[in-house]
Amino acid sequence: MPDRSPEKRQRGRPRIAVQPAESGVQSLDRAIALLDLVAGANGLSLTEVAEAAALPPSTCYRILATLQRHGMVEFETGGQLWHVGVESFRIGSAFLRRRKIAERGRDNMQALVDRCGETANLAIADEDSVVFVSQVETHEPIRAFFRPGTRSPIHASGIGKAILAQWRPDRVARLVARGLARFTPQTLTDAAALAAELAETRARGWALDNEERNPGMRCVAAAIFNEYGEPIAGISVSGPTVRLTPEVAAAFGPLVQAAAADVTRSIAGMPPQR
Incomplete structure (x- = not known):
């Protein structure tokens, strides 16, 4: 079938050669x-x-x-x-049925939107990324939006950093050694700076994305754990910096942490033993 587009379009991904696997079809x-x-x-x-x-x-x-x-x-x-x-x-969608995290977290996300007035998100961990699987939007005209299936580097998102804070130091070191992409001047790409941020996240129980992925947007997040105390997902509240100031973010932190803890309990998970 020929392409009948009237003009050359530039959408899509960069050119990638599709190579067959060493073994397979x-x-x-x-x-x-x-x-x-x-x-x-x-x-x-x-x-x-x-x-x-x-x-x-x-x-x-x-x-x-x-x-x-x-x-x-x-x-x-x-x-x-x-x-x-x-x-x-x-x-x-069959993947989501495996744990039903999105379903279990829906009420908590709605409660966060009602209390905070900002968009709530839920994302799952996938290697060095997080994948957004559910969202409850605020009615504010300017708001955060992550289409289900959107993937974000784990070091440059609130949920990602909440998960990273629970990783073993050697695993974090391997991630840093592979190189951390910079998206804004605020993105943490230095090993020492990231380690300090993760230590602070563990101490207070929630993470902060301070314009590290998208300029003008902040995010407060906390991790969700499985039955082995491993971080497998996270819940967050995101909004523009003009509304989500550092003071407001600090007030939202415990609310997001409590919501994540409730989702953890609902899937028979448990927080890590300290």
Whole structure:
């Protein structure tokens, strides 16, 4: 299927060559890679998918057409764009049923919004990142927004730092050794500065993202633990710095910590023994 877009579009991810795994099924590797590309963009033309995947358009079309038959992707005829499909959402949502953290945390998130007047988020840990899985928005016109599925580096988010504060020092050291991306002048990329921040987070029981990922936004967060006392997720309140001042953040901290503790209890988790 040719791309009939009237003008060259620049959306999508940088060009990445889709290479088969050393062992496995090449066509499956390619299908998963293309699904990931489409899911990460707000609509891609066939040309854009092919360029980003470094594959021939004909190959990409056959893979996308197969994914479309299974509802994993959808094709928008008007704009000649490929989008992620409803079946991808349904299958991905099955992950949340494993622990039902999002469901368990919903009431606590709503209570935080009611008390704090700011948006509440819940995210799960995934390697060196956190993935946002649920949100309750404030009615304020200027507010924080994280689409479900949004991924954020663990060192540059409130929930991420709440989780990091519970990691063993050697694990944090390995993370730092791999290099920490800087997103704003406030992002903590120095080992000593990050260690001091994590120690303060452990001492008070909640973390603060002070414009470290997005300028003009602050976030207060606390970790959620599993039955082994391991940090697996976190809950947060986020808002613009004009409303979420340092004084307000300090007042919200214990509220967020209590909400996270309640979610921990609801999933039969337990905080780490100190």
